[in-house]
Amino acid sequence: MSEPSQEVLRLQGLRKSYNVGMPTEVEVLHGIDLRLARNDFTALVGASGSGKSTLLNVIGLLDPPTAGELYLLGEPTRGMDDASRTALRGGAIGFVFQFHHLIQAFTALENVLMPLMAARGKPRREDIDTAQALMAEVGLDKLADRKPDQLSGGQQQRVAIARALITRPALLLADEPTGNLDSRTAADVFALFRRFNRKFGCAVLLVTHDSRLSDACDRTLTLADGLIVSDQAARQSAGS
Amino acid sequence: MWLEWTIATKFLREGRTQTALIMVGIAVGVSVIVFLSALIDGLQDNIIERTLGTQAHIKVEAPDEVNQVVPLAGGTMQLVLEDKRAQRLRSINNWQQVRDTLDALPEVTAVSPLISGPAFARRGSTLESVALMGIDEVRYQKIIPIRNDMVAGQFRVGAGDAVIGSRLAWDLGLRVGDKLRLDAGQGGDSVVNVAGIFELGVRELDSRYVYLDMKQAQSLLGLPGAATVIDVTVKDIFAADTVAQRITRLTGQKAESWMQTNGQLMNALKSQSLSTRMISLFVAVSVAFGIASVLSVSVVQRTREIGILRAMGATRAQMLRVFLLQGALFGLAGSVVGGTAGYGLVWLFNAFGPRLFQIPVSPLLLLAATILATVTGVISAAIPARRAARLDPVVAIRHV
Numbered sequence: 001m002s003e004p005s006q007e008v009l010r011l012q013g014l015r016k017s018y019n020v021g022m023p024t025e026v027e028v029l030h031g032i033d034l035r036l037a038r039n040d041f042t043a044l045v046g047a048s049g050s051g052k053s054t055l056l057n058v059i060g061l062l063d064p065p066t067a068g069e070l071y072l073l074g075e076p077t078r079g080m081d082d083a084s085r086t087a088l089r090g091g092a093i094g095f096v097f098q099f100h101h102l103i104q105a106f107t108a109l110e111n112v113l114m115p116l117m118a119a120r121g122k123p124r125r126e127d128i129d130t131a132q133a134l135m136a137e138v139g140l141d142k143l144a145d146r147k148p149d150q151l152s153g154g155q156q157q158r159v160a161i162a163r164a165l166i167t168r169p170a171l172l173l174a175d176e177p178t179g180n181l182d183s184r185t186a187a188d189v190f191a192l193f194r195r196f197n198r199k200f201g202c203a204v205l206l207v208t209h210d211s212r213l214s215d216a217c218d219r220t221l222t223l224a225d226g227l228i229v230s231d232q233a234a235r236q237s238a239g240s
Numbered sequence: 241m242w243l244e245w246t247i248a249t250k251f252l253r254e255g256r257t258q259t260a261l262i263m264v265g266i267a268v269g270v271s272v273i274v275f276l277s278a279l280i281d282g283l284q285d286n287i288i289e290r291t292l293g294t295q296a297h298i299k300v301e302a303p304d305e306v307n308q309v310v311p312l313a314g315g316t317m318q319l320v321l322e323d324k325r326a327q328r329l330r331s332i333n334n335w336q337q338v339r340d341t342l343d344a345l346p347e348v349t350a351v352s353p354l355i356s357g358p359a360f361a362r363r364g365s366t367l368e369s370v371a372l373m374g375i376d377e378v379r380y381q382k383i384i385p386i387r388n389d390m391v392a393g394q395f396r397v398g399a400g401d402a403v404i405g406s407r408l409a410w411d412l413g414l415r416v417g418d419k420l421r422l423d424a425g426q427g428g429d430s431v432v433n434v435a436g437i438f439e440l441g442v443r444e445l446d447s448r449y450v451y452l453d454m455k456q457a458q459s460l461l462g463l464p465g466a467a468t469v470i471d472v473t474v475k476d477i478f479a480a481d482t483v484a485q486r487i488t489r490l491t492g493q494k495a496e497s498w499m500q501t502n503g504q505l506m507n508a509l510k511s512q513s514l515s516t517r518m519i520s521l522f523v524a525v526s527v528a529f530g531i532a533s534v535l536s537v538s539v540v541q542r543t544r545e546i547g548i549l550r551a552m553g554a555t556r557a558q559m560l561r562v563f564l565l566q567g568a569l570f571g572l573a574g575s576v577v578g579g580t581a582g583y584g585l586v587w588l589f590n591a592f593g594p595r596l597f598q599i600p601v602s603p604l605l606l607l608a609a610t611i612l613a614t615v616t617g618v619i620s621a622a623i624p625a626r627r628a629a630r631l632d633p634v635v636a637i638r639h640v
Contacts (some may be wrong), residue, residue: 057634060551062550062551062633062634062637063632063634082555082556083555083556083557086550086553086554086555086556087553087555089551089553090552090553090554091553095551095552097548097637101544101548101637102548103545103548103549104254104545105247105250105251105253105254105545106250114549114552114554115552115553117242117243117246118243118549118552118553118554118555118558119553121241121242121243122242122243163552167553
């Protein structure tokens, strides 16, 4: 791999406002500059209302920025139409949400396959093998045929992680992935992020309130009132 | 389309109760449409068959005789006191040629020249006014298969044989083999042998028609070699009007279709069809609103899932298709169930109904109902589907 491809994400002067042009217009992000490289394992912390989720949505191409530029894998994304943003998002970004957000109508395995199915239609044999391997990695290979409501919260979150990784995304975004889990399960889930970060080399950006988790990350970004106020490398990596 | 199909069917299966309820609604609507259309079609076919079973679709006659007024030079005023001419019985000019022309028309299924005129039938001192029908037996059978309506004797004309209606036979006390004197005025007078008695079920015809060989009728009516009417049947009875106009243009004769001669009937049939169509339309509209409202609710219920799917890389177009497909599936499945139920109703009607007539159900009607319901499903899904496609994934994911 050449050097430029190491950069996964770059934000330049990124701003986001809501209700643009209306009297209630409010700017949530006031110019964010940020680079994430492959293998980065970064925590994003900040008080409620500091703009963490907004930043994550913008980075995840779910919400277009009002100003500034967002380069994903070196590609500028400003002015992309919805279809191209959707395609880029589907291939390059994996999402894990706080409330695991699985689709109830599908089995765990089908949920894992969803990003591939959205992009390519009927999954091929090797896609299913990949999904099963991922399910095994998150320790759920025996529960692949269960519906989400037959799984515990921790299990559902593992399925969501497997789903986020099925496309081998360059960037894995997680919004309070452990916020809804007890501390033991949370630690397990966090360990999975760590493992996949090492294994696949995907950059991980993890929004969390939990200082134990953020301390365990390689880098911590602190967001306050729509600005990154601190960007610290961890004192030392935990090592494995 | 694979993903859309999978999501749509899984959504439908998951919302089982909702799906079942709207399905019943659609099925009821479709079965009403199918049954009603079949019933009215059957009724109309029956009426038309009864009406046209005893008459030709088109009657070709010689043009009416009118007074010719010599045109005058311009600027001259003319006062005409006109005595309308009587329409005397007369032959179609060159009727053999007209017959051959009609035979060659592709829309025409049968052509039967005949000579028809008034006469008295006499037995003893009893006198009845009758209509003489001098026919070409083979050709006439193709227009009115009167052989099927014989109640006594056989249908045989020629060589002094005549076939009369049951009512006339009753009035004159005639049986097969009896003699009957026919008097057409103008000196035409002969005695015929009653070879058969028919009953068409139309009183007017049963009491007045006397079928003879063409030659005998010609000589009785004093019109040797003549044919006064050419009866025509056509393939598509509702095209009779246009065919009649075409015949007039082609031959210069007067051609009248059954639609003109049965104006009242046509009117009744048309209003009946119209009211059926109106009912079907309103049922279809209410079914469409049902589908639309169920899918609208479904879009709201699935907002979060739509958001997730979008975050997973599903496109707006895919979301749109998921809901259009659900509409189509509603329509398709509902119409299959409803069509079957409608078919069942028709069967019940045929088996246990008043048995006045049989309702035929054409597979075409079922096919049309299925296609119509499916298309209606897609159209009614349009608004909810658009809403699903336009959902902002960020907002949708946060939706609880």
